[in-house]
Amino acid sequence: MEILVNSHTHIGDAFIDIGDKNWKLDELVAPPHGFKHEMMRKASEGEIIEGMKKAISVMERCGTTHFIDFREGGVEGIKILKKAMGGSRLNAIILGRPLELRYDSEEVNGILRISDGIGVSSISDWDYEELKKVADHVNKKKKIFAIHASEAFREDIDAVLDLKPSFLIHMSSASRDDIEIVADENIPLVVCPRSNAFFGIRPDIESMLECGVSLLLGTDNAMISPPDIVEEMKFLMENFDVSREQVGEMVTANPRKCLNVSLGIQQSDGSKNMP
Ligand SMILES: [Zn+2]
Structure with missing residues (x-):
């Protein structure tokens, strides 16, 4: 079966109107006090679901078969996404996250029971030791652990x-050395060039490819760009020195390999592997 994978979304923020303000990354999306998180706390479940359904229909219309969503809001947040997915043929790979920036083993168990793993914001938002406990727990359970890294500023890649x-998001402010390390360690990386452009950041996708990083493509926050992966592919081809073939791999072969071969993950509905 042909697949078309959007490897990074946050469709839970699709309902948010960010207006035309010139947002800085942290004031818009950083937990716990970024505008997005304040809005999500205030929103009713119905509002969030309505936004998600719109995002889901955008993905369906452009032929997406799978998407990997970073779902905020703990166990309840995951349940809301599952409600919004009702009736959709899309395959959601759901990465939940703890409600607060701290480790609670019961909560992590609860999240992993109904999701494919955990996806967190970044090491800079967390107390590192707490985050390490979350990561160790997820890895022990053989689920996906994914994290944003070096988005607006460089973070310690070794940490x-x-x-x-299982994979990283962004590396849009990483050094060439950092990119080489990620390539050497064989860690897949999801790039989201339209979202980076919104914040005035240009990821060095050419170096990433040159170093041999396995790249995946995602649309990131739905409140910033609608989750249309075909638009993301066009943007990538128009603004970066990449071939059509390379872009094709980022939405088919690379995510397939990342999700099947490297991880052998079980999807949250219990079915094994992607078709
Ligand atoms: Zn993201």
Whole structure:
């Protein structure tokens, strides 16, 4: 079966109107007090679901078969996404996250029971030791642990990789050395060039490819760009020195390999592997 994978979304923020303000990354999306998180706390479940359903229909219309969503809001947040998915043929790979920036083993168990793993914001938002406990727990359960890294500023790549992530998001402010380390360690990386551009950041996708990083493509926050992976592919081809073939791999072969071969993950509905 042909697949078309959007490897990074946050469709839970699709209902948020960010207006035309010139947002800085942290004031818009950083937990716990970024605008997005304040809005999500205030929103009713119905509002969030309505936004998600719109995002889901955007993905369906552009032919997406799978998407990997970073779902905020703990166990309840995951349940809301599952409600919004009702009736959709899309395959959601759901990465939940703890409600607060701390480790609670019961909560992590609860999240992992109904999801494919955990996806967190970044090492800079967390107390590192707490985050290490979350990562170790997820890895022990053989689920996905994914994390944003070096998005608007460079973070310590060794500390990030010590968490044994299944894959990383962004690396848009990483150094060439950091990119080489990620390539050497064989850690897949999801790039989201439209979201980076919104914040005035240009990821060095050319170096990533040159170093041999396995790249995946995602649309990131739905409140910033609708989750249309075909638009993301067009943007990538228009603004970066990448071939059509390379872009094709980022939405088919690379995510397939990342999700099947490297991880052998079980999807949250219990079915094994992608078709
Ligand atoms: Zn993200």
